Amino acid sequence: MNNKIRCILLILMLIFVIQHLSAQVDLHRKISINVQNLFIPQTLHVIEQDYNFFFAYNAKQIPADERVSINKRNIALKRALDEILSNRFAYTTIGNHVILRLKGINTEPEDFIILGVVRSADGFPLDSAVVYAVKENKAVITNNEGTFRLRLKEPSQYIHISCPNYKDTLLVAGTLNGEKIIGLYRKYTNTIVSPLETGDLGVLSSQTRFEKLPLVRNLVPQSALYLNRQVKTRHLIPIQVSFLPGMGSQQLTKGLNVNSFSLNVLAGYSKGVSGFEIGSLANITGGNVEGAQVAGVANIVNGQINGLQLAGVFNYTFNQVRGLQISGVGNISNNNVEGLQLAGVSNNNKGTVNGAQVSGVLNTNLRKVTGLQLAGVANIQADKISGCQLSGVYGIASDVKGVQLSGIMSHTTHDVSGVQISSILNKARKLNGLQIGIVNIADSIENGVQIGLFNIVKNGYHAFEFTKDETYYCNFMYKTGGKRFYSILDAGIRKDEVGVGYGFGYIQPIYKRLSVNMDAIYGVLLATNSSETYCGKIMNFRLGINYRILKHLTLTNGLSFNLYDPDKENERSGSAGKISFTGNSSNTISQAFKNNRKAIWPGWFFGVRF
Template identity: 30%
Template sequence: MTSLLPKLLKIILVPFCFLLFCSTSFAQDLLQKSISIHVVNMPLHDVLAKMEQEGKFYFSYNSDIINGSQKVTIDKQQQSIENILNELLGDQYKYQVMDNHIIIKTAISQGIIVTGRLVEAESGLPIEFASIYEKSVLSGTMSDANGNFKLHIRQPLANYELVISKLSYEDTVLKVTKSFNGKAPITLKKTFYTLDSVDVVGIQNHWLASRLLSTKTKVNSVNLNSFFGKQPFQFSVLPGISSKSRLNSQIVNKFSFNLLGGYSAGVDGFEFGTVFNIVQKDMRYVQLSGLFNIVGRDMEGVQIAGVYNYVKREVKGVQVSGVFNAAHAAVTGVQASGFANWNEGDIRGIQFTGVLNKSNRVKGIQASGFANWNKKDMNGVQFAGVLNKNEQISGTQFAGFANYTSGNTEGAQIAGAVNYTRNKMQGSQIASLFNYARVIAGTQIGVVNIADSSEGLSIGFINIILKGKHSFNINTNEWQSLSASYKSGSDRLYNIFQIGGTLRANHKLLSIGYGFGNESRIGKKSALLNELIIHTVYAGNWNDQNILTRYQLMYQYKLRPKFKLYAGPAFSLLVFENKNTYSGFGRIQETNYPSFNLGNRVNCWLGWTVGVSIF
């Protein structure tokens, strides 16, 4: 067994050492490879690209450490790549070969720790809560109550440029090298100007975000309100504890992962937070959180939260939350929540919620388990379990209980109980109980229909047109001596409520009737009346059913504006239970007018009606 070990090691180590030697030799060979280059006043990144083409290899480098736009002139014939790079870049860089790539790195082996003290130029007093950052590597810190600060920049650079910002002070730029000692105080000059409160406060004024952001984070955002950077990635535990440290509120990230919650200037890709996400400005594409998302400006894409989504301005895309969505400007797309959607702007798309949708105006669909409420117009379709409320509507409203429009309605209102339009209704109102419109220019169908004036049709048990037809009528006919009726509605269709009877000895009869009528004008003072009335007749015993259906066609003549006479033929159909006669009462089925029977309990005859209409 022991004799096999040296052999195995020899078998493994010899090929490994050979490969290592080949790799090292290839690396050295690539840097020592000879090429020719001749350029005049060409940007550095174009020169490097030309060297790649000439030598058939590739460069890899961070654009932050090389000024690619710098113009250079060089003329080298059959020189090594390493010599040419030293000529172009100087001695501040080192090179590493990996496969067919030359990686350019800075020769500085470590970063820098910058310390200092900030004071007012005028008074010499310390300046607290000032923001200090190196903008090329996005490292930052803040001064303490005594004006002291300590900034550790881990990235090695040849030179560092610190920017110091503080509200009400002029921005100060400080060139720093490794020889900087920070013993002399750094002075800042005061300045006075008016700030837009929205730019300064931003999302930090939101009731929930303000409780989650520290004072230093808020002040830092105010100090740096005009500075924003971009980074591909951010990792956060909480706001202020992140890979971007003090500058997280000023960074727009392509990808952001927040272990509990995070705060950034913006997202231009994907953001996930197990608890919450707070974005100071715009959010684009996808934002997911376990509890809530808060965005200070626009949201474009998809926003999903377990409880709450808030966007200060416009939403273009999809908002989904378990409880509540809010947007202060327009929503173009879809909002879906378990409890409520609340918008100060317009909706162009679809709103779904379990309880309440509230918007400025809607062009699309609103669906709610309880209510939809729009301050202005609704163009589309509304579904609500209880209530729809709008200023104007052009479309269709469906509600389990009521639809309310404070202005005009063009379309349809369909409700389980009540439809109410304060101005003009052009379309259809359908409710099981009550419809109201100031002007009806369509159709009302319900138990009770009321309108101030009518250009359409009201169909219901009670139709009242306040500026329409109202008349009290007294008439007589072949089967009862006297009856009185009230007619209400419009000339197109009116209701008739009638009571009458016969009081002659041994021929008494009492009746209650309800019906519909139509008045068609045939002259300046003349009209034809078509009326259908159903009577319940009492002939001595309420247990005996006597139902009389009567159609009458009458000619009406107006003697005075409030006084009219009418008369005409009538056809009656009586359904009776038996032919019993009770003391003092007559039998309605007996008549001297032309009649015929339809079985044993149906009698039909021709008759007449004469009456007068008052007011």
């Protein structure tokens, strides 16, 4: 069994190696560029931004004040560079890095140690400059005196030197075989922030939040985080094995590596993943993950997820998630989620969700959800949801287009277009659809229905109605709902019985002060002078004509059709015979109630409505 596992892992590793060994910038790739009267460094930066690779060069060798204009489509990268740089430079590609060097520089290979001092143009030593050997992926940070020492195998490679707020420079390693003084010039000479600089500030803000996470701060060396900020490059590694981010001879440059297959015995730190990464404790990634990332405790990613992110405790992603994000406790995403976000306890997302957000306890989301939001306890949705929100206890959203279902309370701060259901309370501002609950509250109903014991519409229909009919001495109704459709609470009083019921009604204006209404009420008859309180069911269907005398006073009268179904029939009376009335004798109706006989009769009513 162990041999089979080893064979499978070996095959996977070989696939990743074959896939990425040739992954580097192609000088013959076709590009399109259109710039007019732009400085050469800015022109090169435009190409970097459009095609996702980097240029490395000595800033002194490229005239910063020389402008170029070029408008080419589908031109080879090498030809475009020859035109921009007047055919004065040779090009070397390493990974996603294009090295620019003046033609004619002698770079004979020789093993040696490079030494130097990095200073500002004013002669002050720079104690945080990064000296990076691009080809060998080695780096060192200058000390308080600005000095550095780095052992290399090949003197022909290029050394990239950078420092915050200073222009980068590129030197050939062979020129640093003595303690050479290297001067760096300040990057910004004015206080106006360019659009490119503004983008850099946003990236730095995300990077700062990433670095302040306790797990990152305690596991990853600060020097490695600093190097990752300063050196804008990626080094492709087919296979990587790590014990801890702070251990090993390459700990400083681990944050520059994009790994195809990464095995972290405890925890690991890298620039990105393009394949598969597994760690028993934690995986910490400063860039994007393309593929699958699995950790026993936590995955922390400062870039995007395209694929699967699986953790035993939690996942924390600072950018977009496309695929599956699954954890035993919690998922945190600072950007959009396209796919499934599944957690045993909670999901916290600050972007949009297109797919499903499922948790055992709580889902929170700041922007729109399109799809399913399911939580065992509560869903807190700050924006609109188009789809279905299911909550065990409480669900809230700004707008609902679809279904909102909660065990206790469904709350929409703005509009509901669809169905809102809860066992106790539903609340919305504007209802276009259906509310079902014991208590339904809405500011207004445009085209909808409330079904519940108490239906409250702030800007809807409210009426108290007192009537007299053939069944009750006095009948009281409270009607509330939309402008046309409403619910009814009904209570009637007889000599020895009372009736209570619930129903629905519809009112339609006819002409000015005149209107008609249709009511259907289902109730029960309760005895007040007997130990057996429940007598039976009574159903009432009314057709009324209404005339409004004053703004809040209306006369109402009409006809009714009534059905009484007793709890148990009087066996001594023979069959359950129906009692039909051509008239409506109150005495005969009373006999039907008293003798527990089914009865059907037409009726009448009149009264006032407030």
